[in-house]
Amino acid sequence: MSSLKAQFITLEGIEGAGKSTQKEALCRLLDANRVPYIETREPGGTPYAESIRELLLSHSDDAPSAKTELLLMFAARAQHLKTKILPALEAGTWVICDRFTDATYAYQGGGRELPLDWIETLETLVQGAKRPDLTLIFDVPVALGLGRAGRRGALDRIESEDLAFFERVRAMYQQIASREADRVVMLDASSDVESVTESMISLLMTRWNLSCRPG
Numbered sequence: 001m002s003s004l005k006a007q008f009i010t011l012e013g014i015e016g017a018g019k020s021t022q023k024e025a026l027c028r029l030l031d032a033n034r035v036p037y038i039e040t041r042e043p044g045g046t047p048y049a050e051s052i053r054e055l056l057l058s059h060s061d062d063a064p065s066a067k068t069e070l071l072l073m074f075a076a077r078a079q080h081l082k083t084k085i086l087p088a089l090e091a092g093t094w095v096i097c098d099r100f101t102d103a104t105y106a107y108q109g110g111g112r113e114l115p116l117d118w119i120e121t122l123e124t125l126v127q128g129a130k131r132p133d134l135t136l137i138f139d140v141p142v143a144l145g146l147g148r149a150g151r152r153g154a155l156d157r158i159e160s161e162d163l164a165f166f167e168r169v170r171a172m173y174q175q176i177a178s179r180e181a182d183r184v185v186m187l188d189a190s191s192d193v194e195s196v197t198e199s200m201i202s203l204l205m206t207r208w209n210l211s212c213r214p215g
C-alpha cells in the first residue's frame, strides 16, 4: 500500500454526473489495496448534519432564501468536519466524501449567484486551512446529467432548478478545475460507466502509486 498520509478525497459534479457510481469503484480500488477509509457525504454525514440535509433538500412553502441555504450548508459542514472527517483523518483513515465545499462554490456561488467572497469567508471560518487533498469533478453536459438523474423519479428542492441554474453550476466547476489544477482533476464523465471508471482508476493508481487493480 502507498505510504501516503490519510487522504481527504471529494467527488463533485452536477446531478447525474455519476459521482455515486464512481465512488463505489474508488472504494473497490482502496479495498484491493487495503487502504482504510470511510465513505461520507454532504450535506450530511452525521445525524445532526443529516437533519440539516433534510431541511435543505425538502420542498417547503417556506423555502430557505439563498443566504439561509448557504449558512445551512456550512452549519452542516462544521459539524461533519469536527465530528467525523477530521477525527478519521487524524486516525489515519482516508475519507471519501460525496460533495464538499466546491459544491458550495458551484451551487450557491454559481447557481444562486451569491458573492464568492461570502463563501471564502465561511470556508475559512469553518475549515481553517483544511482543504481536500484531491477533488474529482465528473463533468457532463447538463442535459445528459439531468436526463440520467431524472430517470430516478421525484426531484428534490435543488434538483428542481432550471437548466440555466445547472449551466452556471457546471461553469463554476470548470472554473475551479482550471484555477486549482494541483488539487482538482476534471474527468469527462459523458461516456459509459466502465470507460469513466477506467480513466479514474488509471489516474489514481499512478497518483497514489497503488499496485492492485480492483477485481
Ligand code: Z5A
Pocket (backbone or CB within 6 Å): 013, 014, 015, 016, 017, 018, 019, 020, 021, 022, 041, 042, 043, 073, 098, 099, 100, 101, 102, 103, 104, 105, 107, 108, 148, 149, 151, 158, 159, 160, 189, 190, 191, 192, 193, 194, 196
Ligand atoms: N449541494 C449544494 O447545493 N451545496 C453544497 O455545498 C452541497 C450540496 C454539499 C445533494 O447532493 C444536493 O445538495 C445537490 C447539490 C446540493 N443537489 N442537487 N441538485 P447529492 O450528491 O446527494 O445528490 P445529487 O447530486 O443529486 O446526486 P446524483 O444525482 O445521485 O448524482 P450522481 O451521484 O453524480 O449520479 P449517480 O447516482 O452516480 O448516477 C445517476 C444515474 O445515472 C444512475 O442511474 C446511474 O446508474 C446513471 N449513471 C451514472 N454514470 C453513468 C454513465 N457514465 N453512463 C450512463 N449512466 C450513468
